[in-house]
Amino acid sequence: MSTRTEGSLAQRKRQLVANELTEAALQLLATKGFDAVTIDEIATEAGVSKRTFFRYFASKEDVVVQFLAGMGAGIRAELATRAARELPSTALRHAVSVPLAECAGHADRALRVVQLILGTPALNARFLEHQAQWRDDLTAELAQRLGLDPATDLYPPLAAGMTLTAFDSVLRRWSAGDGGEDPAELIRRAFEVIGPALDTAVRR
Amino acid sequence: MSTRTEGSLAQRKRQLVANELTEAALQLLATKGFDAVTIDEIATEAGVSKRTFFRYFASKEDVVVQFLAGMGAGIRAELATRAARELPSTALRHAVSVPLAECAGHADRALRVVQLILGTPALNARFLEHQAQWRDDLTAELAQRLGLDPATDLYPPLAAGMTLTAFDSVLRRWSAGDGGEDPAELIRRAFEVIGPALDTAVRR
DNA sequence: CCGCTCGTGTCACTCGGTGTCAAGATGCTG
DNA sequence: CAGCATCTTGACACCGAGTGACACGAGCGG
Numbered sequence: 001m002s003t004r005t006e007g008s009l010a011q012r013k014r015q016l017v018a019n020e021l022t023e024a025a026l027q028l029l030a031t032k033g034f035d036a037v038t039i040d041e042i043a044t045e046a047g048v049s050k051r052t053f054f055r056y057f058a059s060k061e062d063v064v065v066q067f068l069a070g071m072g073a074g075i076r077a078e079l080a081t082r083a084a085r086e087l088p089s090t091a092l093r094h095a096v097s098v099p100l101a102e103c104a105g106h107a108d109r110a111l112r113v114v115q116l117i118l119g120t121p122a123l124n125a126r127f128l129e130h131q132a133q134w135r136d137d138l139t140a141e142l143a144q145r146l147g148l149d150p151a152t153d154l155y156p157p158l159a160a161g162m163t164l165t166a167f168d169s170v171l172r173r174w175s176a177g178d179g180g181e182d183p184a185e186l187i188r189r190a191f192e193v194i195g196p197a198l199d200t201a202v203r204r
Numbered sequence: 205m206s207t208r209t210e211g212s213l214a215q216r217k218r219q220l221v222a223n224e225l226t227e228a229a230l231q232l233l234a235t236k237g238f239d240a241v242t243i244d245e246i247a248t249e250a251g252v253s254k255r256t257f258f259r260y261f262a263s264k265e266d267v268v269v270q271f272l273a274g275m276g277a278g279i280r281a282e283l284a285t286r287a288a289r290e291l292p293s294t295a296l297r298h299a300v301s302v303p304l305a306e307c308a309g310h311a312d313r314a315l316r317v318v319q320l321i322l323g324t325p326a327l328n329a330r331f332l333e334h335q336a337q338w339r340d341d342l343t344a345e346l347a348q349r350l351g352l353d354p355a356t357d358l359y360p361p362l363a364a365g366m367t368l369t370a371f372d373s374v375l376r377r378w379s380a381g382d383g384g385e386d387p388a389e390l391i392r393r394a395f396e397v398i399g400p401a402l403d404t405a406v407r408r
Numbered sequence: 409c410c411g412c413t414c415g416t417g418t419c420a421c422t423c424g425g426t427g428t429c430a431a432g433a434t435g436c437t438g
Numbered sequence: 439c440a441g442c443a444t445c446t447t448g449a450c451a452c453c454g455a456g457t458g459a460c461a462c463g464a465g466c467g468g
Contacts (some may be wrong), residue, residue, distance in 0.1 A: 008434090008435085010433085010434060010435085010445075010446080013446090014446085017446095038422090038423065038424085039423080039424070039425085040423085048447080048448085049447070049448050049449075050424095050425095050448095051425095051426090051447075051448065051449080051450095052446085052447060052448075054424090054425065054426075055446080055447080058425090059424080059425080060424075121333070124333070124336070125329045125330070125332065125333050126329070128329065128332035128333065128335075128336060129325070129328070129329050129332065131332075132328070132332060151380075154373060154377070154390070154393055154394050154397060155397055157369075157373040157376075157377075158369060158370060158373055158394060158397050158398060159397075161365075161366070161369030161370075161372065161373060162365070162366050162369055162398065162401070165361075165362060165365030165366055165369055166362060166365075168365065169358060169361040169362055169365060172361070173358070173361075176355075186358070189358055190358050190362060193358060193359055193362050193363075193401055194362060194366065194401045195401070196400040196401045196404050197366070197397055197398045197399070197400045197401035197402075198401075200400050214414075214415080214465080217415090218415085221415095242453090242454065242455090243454080243455070243456090244454085252416080252417090253416070253417050253418075254417095254455095254456095255416075255417065255418080255419095255456095255457090256415080256416060256417075258455090258456065258457080259415080259416080262456090263455080263456080264455075409468100410467105410468080411466100411467090411468085412465100412466080412467080412468095413464105413465085413466085413467105414463105414464090414465085414466105415462105415463095415464085415465105416461105416462085416463085416464100417460105417461090417462085417463105418459105418460090418461085418462100419458105419459085419460090419461105420457105420458090420459085421456105421457080421458080421459105422455105422456085422457080422458105423454105423455085423456085423457105424453105424454090424455080424456105425452105425453085425454090425455105426451105426452080426453080427450105427451090427452080427453105428449105428450085428451085428452100429448105429449090429450090429451105430447105430448095430449090431446105431447085431448090431449105432445105432446085432447080432448100433444100433445085433446075433447090434443100434444080434445075434446090435442100435443085435444080435445095436441100436442085436443080436444095437440100437441085437442085437443100438439105438440090438441085438442105
């Protein structure tokens with residue numbers, strides 16, 4: 001009994017170590033700055049060895065950036081559920097609102113992580129890599145949704161790029177304003193700008 | 205007095221070493237792959253020490269990615285010269301055509317470098333960082349051009365982002381097609397898609 | 409000719425990241 | 439419970455990127 005938290009004992013231990021590691025990392029990185037913290041420090045703080053750190057995370061950036069892991073899949077999944085007859089701008093706006101709503105949810109923690117990422121070149125680079133991956137995913141999903149050939153038609157990659165540009169601008173704005181503005185409202189205004197291109201170009 | 209190539213003797217020597225380094229790097233990286241080449245190899249091949257390599261380039265990525273250095277400034281400069289009454293879509297299309305034309309110019313070398321960058325994750329990340337910088341530059345230039353406050357108005361960052369999305373899509377398409385398609389034609393078609401958003405949103 | 413600066417090579421070092429191995433904990437089976 | 443397979447961990451060695459310090463030699467002005 002006592003299966004309060006799902007999984008075997010080993011799995012729960014593993015989860016515990018992972019939490020300890022991310023907690024130690026976030027605390028140290030936020031206070032001392034990304035470059036001033038060594039992996040040895042993080043590992044020691046969490047009570048494990050440096051080698052073990054790399055059994056949980058692929059790199060120092062990874063500890064922070066892992067929070068973004070599911071976002072790409074989330075965006076694509078939401079887009080897949082939207083009705084095919086829906087206007088691209090509407091469907092894409094809802095799709096990209098998913099991770100934004102998640103941010104607005106646990107605003108305190110999310111804001112700290114986002115500000116750390118956007119303020120650290122090395123982390124920013126990783127973030128951009130993730131975005132590039134999301135863009136490829138979105139492109140594929142859009143092409144399928146509209147029955148276009150992504151190798152021929154320029155619309156899918158452009159629409160995906162514009163959508164993520166909106167997402168990125170909103171996130172930066174939200175971060176710069178210390179979370180004072182509502183992401184949902186910002187994304188609505190952003191889509192007022194890019195919407196025309198998204199919709200008028202469909203029947204090319 | 206043999207001032208054939210501008211600069212003092214020391215400056216010309218420095219330029220010579222830089223050329224030797226980039227040449228050796230490009231040759232080795234293109235054939236053996238990015239990760240399989242050490243900086244020691246590159247330096248030795250160029251006839252200098254590893255330490256000297258770092259007196260010319262900040263990192264291994266830097267040797268390749270330096271080709272992109274001037275592009276951001278080029279885009280912004282071209283935008284600055286366009287008449288203020290010109291439609292944003294027209295001005296931005298011309299601005300972003302500058303580096304594209306440069307690629308189409310020395311197509312052989314440019315294509316090899318671009319394909320190396322787009323095909324290597326580490327280089328791709330650096331490329332994205334450069335793009336982010338360009339986007340900030342473009343945002344500032346656009347805001348000034350239109351008399352908008354970039355801290356308040358969402359249009360400048362969105363327009364800059366859309367423009368660079370078009371640039372990026374075209375470059376990837378050009379690279380994927382081994383330079384078989386005309387960048388100018390591709391960028392024209394890309395701006396047919398994003399143009400509406402660029403222009404209709406100006407008077408918000 | 410002296411001293412100056414500047415570019416370079418050498419050395420030593422830190423840190424990120426990986427391969428390997430031995431030891432311990434866990435979990436399954438009889 | 440005994441025994442065996444599996445997984446996790448720590449310790450250690452190792453590689454390559456990147457940096458700091460210093461000594462050496464070439465070019466150049468006095």
